[in-house]
Amino acid sequence: MMRADSGSFLGRLTVIGVGLIGGSLARALRTAGQVEEIVGCGRDPDHLRRAVDLGVIDRYSTRPEEAVAGADLVVIAVPLRAMRPVLDTMRSALPAQAVITDVGSAKASVVADARASLGDALPRFVPGHPIAGTEKSGVEASFPDLYRNRRVVLTPLPETREDAVVLVRRLWRIAGARVTEMDVAHHDEVLAATSHLPHVLAYALVDTLSRWSDRDEIFQFAAGGFRDFTRIASSDPDMWRDICLANGEAVVAALERYMEDVRQLTEAIRQGDGVRLQRCFSNARDARRRFLAMLEG
């Protein structure tokens, strides 16, 4: 796959789903001069033409089975609900040596789709998840540095070929990411806790407040803390519905665990138990300090 003639890491890259995530990866590889040709694929020709105009992709097709022709690597960056139809459609057209990866925020559902669809191409499929993004979406929001110093988790299966993992790991490193491997179930639990749970909580808070008797009056007295706390509630509702459905079991488990802790904290407030409140708040502040140090370190 290394093209000695051009010095590029990749010959032809196909990106199915040219939004914030797929678009930013394409931009990163292009900026690094590590890909000869990028083919985009999606449902909306207008959107794909914009991606060409922006220089994110070289050309496009709206048909996956056409877009993957001659690809060395196929990155599937579509919403989780579109995973299975995309895999089914492109399957028969996949080049014999092409490596496939995805960027889904929940991995068990993607793996189930891949197992059901990919057949003997399964060993060349490397499930992946870049832990990066903003509350914006669309190719216009994409930028080459999105993955710089961000984590990417790969969750290879027992049957995944090692050379496929090596290729995908290298891809993300070129984009500036730090790559970790994890098993599928552990990934889904960790992300349910650190990402899916906060999103549900933020959505729920804004939704609850918007239906408060005062309606929007209430937002007039919210400050910067509220804005930051709820930033993730500006994320794409369709995408997050999909994630909650795809990773339902782990998200429900995280929600129940969290709500039990909140219930106890509520009881402490009701009883005026300042010691308990102080202990919880101090522990949280200290843990967040360690988290920030980790994020920067």
Added chain:
Amino acid sequence: MMRADSGSFLGRLTVIGVGLIGGSLARALRTAGQVEEIVGCGRDPDHLRRAVDLGVIDRYSTRPEEAVAGADLVVIAVPLRAMRPVLDTMRSALPAQAVITDVGSAKASVVADARASLGDALPRFVPGHPIAGTEKSGVEASFPDLYRNRRVVLTPLPETREDAVVLVRRLWRIAGARVTEMDVAHHDEVLAATSHLPHVLAYALVDTLSRWSDRDEIFQFAAGGFRDFTRIASSDPDMWRDICLANGEAVVAALERYMEDVRQLTEAIRQGDGVRLQRCFSNARDARRRFLAMLEG
């Protein structure tokens, strides 16, 4: 109180509690050239000397009854639990015409303290709450623009003198704030919803995750969304314990209302009810858009 000779709005201002909130107000008035002298008061002489060195105050006393001597206006910017002792201590030394205000995040408890302590000075007390702040604390974190375009809510009592309200309103306007009046109970409910509730939720989330079986490993896979969501969990734990205790009833009511909504959302995830999830998430995103427009407008 207007000093015609100097053109300053205020002669002597006493700030009890020279931290982020009290210090930023002092800086704002000084920057505007609207105060002749600022006297600071607090428990820690080192801290107060630092405030003098930083130019935030002109001089200081560690004794409230000394610090309020000759004051035209006294701003009490201490943690809620210190409110009553401060009022009791300074009460007998208050100049006969001095106006008093505070900055507490919960108002019913402050009003109860004032009623119990201030006697015939009560009509000159204007309960107030600047809705501004950062997760930082201390005079070093103070800056004159903290209140620019921020809301300040005043909750005058039936017995509060109108000229006292006018003076305090003017004070905050000089600092760049937009001043609103509200009744005490309404203030405490609205702030429980938009500020106290999110703080408890953010503290609880970081606390819960830090006690997850993976402990800090989990934070390695958290991203920018998590950082923003939990920023308020870096706030001063003592201050927030005080707020939760002082505004306990409204905070518990807000928590219960929120938890009921989260319970229903959890049920929707469990049942794979994508329509319901999508409706909640979309409504939240739209409400947050209106909130942002409001914040900027």
